[in-house]
Amino acid sequence: MNNVNIKHLMEDGQSIIDFDTKSYNFYKLILDDFNKFFDEKSLPAINKLSEIHKNESQFNDFEGLRQRMFSLFRGKKFQDIYCKLGKEIIDNHYSKNALIQKTPTARIQPPQYMTTSFHCDAWYGHSELTTSFWVPLTKINENNTLYMAKDRASSKETLMSFKKNNYDLGQINDISKSICEPVLINYGQIKSFMPDMIHGAVPNTSNRTRVTFDFRIVSSRDDLGHKSISNYYDYNYLLNKDSLNSSDESIDDLSDLRLVSYSNSCRGVNAKSQLTLCAGIAQDRKINITRNESEIYVFSHLPVLRYYLGEESPETNGVIAFSLDIFENDISLAKKVFELALKNNKVILFAAEDILIRNNNDLTKAINIMLNNKN
Ligand SMILES: [Fe+2]
Numbered sequence: 001m002n003n004v005n006i007k008h009l010m011e012d013g014q015s016i017i018d019f020d021t022k023s024y025n026f027y028k029l030i031l032d033d034f035n036k037f038f039d040e041k042s043l044p045a046i047n048k049l050s051e052i053h054k055n056e057s058q059f060n061d062f063e064g065l066r067q068r069m070f071s072l073f074r075g076k077k078f079q080d081i082y083c084k085l086g087k088e089i090i091d092n093h094y095s096k097n098a099l100i101q102k103t104p105t106a107r108i109q110p111p112q113y114m115t116t117s118f119h120c121d122a123w124y125g126h127s128e129l130t131t132s133f134w135v136p137l138t139k140i141n142e143n144n145t146l147y148m149a150k151d152r153a154s155s156k157e158t159l160m161s162f163k164k165n166n167y168d169l170g171q172i173n174d175i176s177k178s179i180c181e182p183v184l185i186n187y188g189q190i191k192s193f194m195p196d197m198i199h200g201a202v203p204n205t206s207n208r209t210r211v212t213f214d215f216r217i218v219s220s221r222d223d224l225g226h227k228s229i230s231n232y233y234d235y236n237y238l239l240n241k242d243s244l245n246s247s248d249e250s251i252d253d254l255s256d257l258r259l260v261s262y263s264n265s266c267r268g269v270n271a272k273s274q275l276t277l278c279a280g281i282a283q284d285r286k287i288n289i290t291r292n293e294s295e296i297y298v299f300s301h302l303p304v305l306r307y308y309l310g311e312e313s314p315e316t317n318g319v320i321a322f323s324l325d326i327f328e329n330d331i332s333l334a335k336k337v338f339e340l341a342l343k344n345n346k347v348i349l350f351a352a353e354d355i356l357i358r359n360n361n362d363l364t365k366a367i368n369i370m371l372n373n374k375n
Contacts, residue, residue, distance in 0.1 A: 020188070021188045029072065038055065069108070087235075104213040108209060111205070114201060116201050118172060138187070146191075230355055261291070261319075264295035265328075266326050266328070334370060339363070342357075350366070
């Protein structure tokens with residue numbers, strides 16, 4: 001792996017890292033998984049990721065396929081090589097205080113499609129300590145690639161001008177594009193860039209689908225911007241991943257679980273929205289939801305939730321709930337509920353934060369997140 005010179009990254013705002021595509025064969029993993037998806041739908045297989053749009057059956061469920069990619073990203077096979085690559089990047093370029101995003105973001109841009117308007121990642125809550133990493137999986141050219149600011153100075157200057165003028169989105173895109181150039185790298189290379197680097201996509205006018213993923217590394221937990229610590233692995237996790245009990249932190253296989261989908265008053269988020277997210281996550285993880293339940297609002301000790309985590313309901317393995325916000329910052333209540341669940345060998349999955357409570361370690365992590373959110 002080439003050394004990214006972090007000083008260079010700080011000055012230029014961008015750099016390129018090489019990785020070994022044989023050791024980290026993301027392409028094959030994704031292509032094989034997509035072909036499984038097509039097979040399940042009785043659609044013909046594809047030979048190349050760039051040819052997804054050429055599927056004979058006029059396939060156009062690109063969002064479904066993208067969600068499939070996210071599921072793959074959370075699974076063991078992908079996580080094994082992704083965490084290994086993340087550790088290698090941190091070993092070469094960061095201190096052991098660095099954190100890496102747990103699940104990369106998947107992008108699919110077929111011909112004629114548009115994806116992301118021009119922006120910088122700081123606009124979306126990433127702190128100054130964050131570096132983004134963009135990994136193309138298909139061959140790219142100037143008609144289907146990402147565009148990025150030529151240098152950090154012009155990016156910063158443009159961001160300043162955006163602050164002073166109330167441009168509409170069309171103007172922001174036009175001005176941004178004028179200071180950007182196409183990112184032309186190959187599979188086996190990663191573009192890294194700072195959160196103040198303007199970048200964005202243009203409509204894909206090529207005849208190839210662009211498939212990429214991107215992830216972030218934060219140099220320390222001192223400033224995560226608006227992002228939750230639960231989105232990241234720390235170095236210790238990467239180091240001990242292989243020796244960890246596979247049930248610990250593994251978000252791979254929850255398909256045996258039978259969970260009750262639970263909602264309560266949760267800071268005014270309506271029950272339907274809560275249950276919709278729970279249902280989406282459950283479908284994604286192939287979790288069996290046996291029923292939906294709402295809390296009795298007049299009580300604050302959450303008797304319905306306690307019932308499904310107690311010994312009175314042996315037919316369920318626990319509960320899927322919308323968010324840690326169901327406790328409305330009552331940390332001692334949350335702790336009691338978690339302890340009840342663990343005592344009865346039950347789990348609680350919080351959909352919004354993607355946290356599964358199934359041991360004391362998870363309990364501590366969840367309580368820490370609640371404490372951080374409170375401060
Ligand atoms: Fe971005």
